[in-house]
Amino acid sequence: MKPAPFDYCRPATVAEAVEALNGAESGRVLAGGQSLIPAMNFRLTDVSLLVDIGQVADLPGVDTEVTGVTVGAAATQSRVLNDDAAARVVPGLRAALRHVGHLQIRNRGTVCGSIAHADPAAELPALAVATGAVIGITGPDGHRAMAASDFFLGPFWTALEDADVVTAVRFPAAPAGSVTSVDEISRRAGDFAVAGLVAVIDVDGGAVRSARLVGFGVGGAPTRLAFAEAAIEGWAADHPDRGLMEAAVEDTADAFDDIHATAWYRREAVATLLVRAAGRALANGEAS
Structure with missing residues (x-):
């Protein structure tokens, strides 16, 4: 498919980009275009002006x-x-x-x-x-x-x-003593996640001291796993997994069904990824 007709501009500064967007009916920023262009081709998004920031000189690296x-x-x-x-x-x-x-x-x-x-x-x-x-x-x-x-x-x-x-x-910067992991389940390598977890886990003395846990692919936005963050405090390798998994399932109660997976599967997937991340963090903490 081809996109609907649109205007195109390539500003030289951030100020010019903002000015162009401000004057457009439905302007969109083009950076890499790996998500926007397919959406335009399928006419899933309405774009009257495409503002290409690829040549903007004052953007940091x-x-x-x-x-x-x-x-x-x-x-x-x-x-x-x-x-x-x-x-x-x-x-x-x-x-x-x-x-x-x-x-x-x-x-x-x-x-x-x-x-x-x-x-x-x-x-x-x-x-x-x-x-x-x-x-x-x-x-x-x-x-x-x-x-x-x-x-x-x-x-x-x-x-x-x-x-x-x-x-x-x-x-x-990652907190000293913490282990960051990003894990997911997808249908094929490179596909979007059916369910995923980002875990920043602070380990001390062979046990988890604190953690920041965020699920993705299970809700409309990144999902902070507050119950799981509370449940994982003090968790050690010899502790049962059940409490962690139950907390993760509670955190993802709003998970959705689609053609790729059921809500139940997504909740169980995040719970499994959490146990995996906790074990990895403890193993890395002991190794260091």
């Missing part, structure tokens, strides 16, 4: 410090995946990006684009919530920063206004 990693809107997923310094500071970035699509998709797709697209089955939005990332947004009223936990509102729905551009995402 990847900035790694001991306190965290800032990924700019120009940075492709492959660029971040292959950045060893970024992986040392925020291990979850590499762990998540390994699951994203295929090489060709990662070579074009951007981290910020995936965040802005807000697919509920995508890994990067869940990672942003699990790590406490902060999203940098520029709009007609200037620049603002928003916590990832406030950014995702529903399926493909965020707190962005019509003329806003996501310019960067700041991922805080």
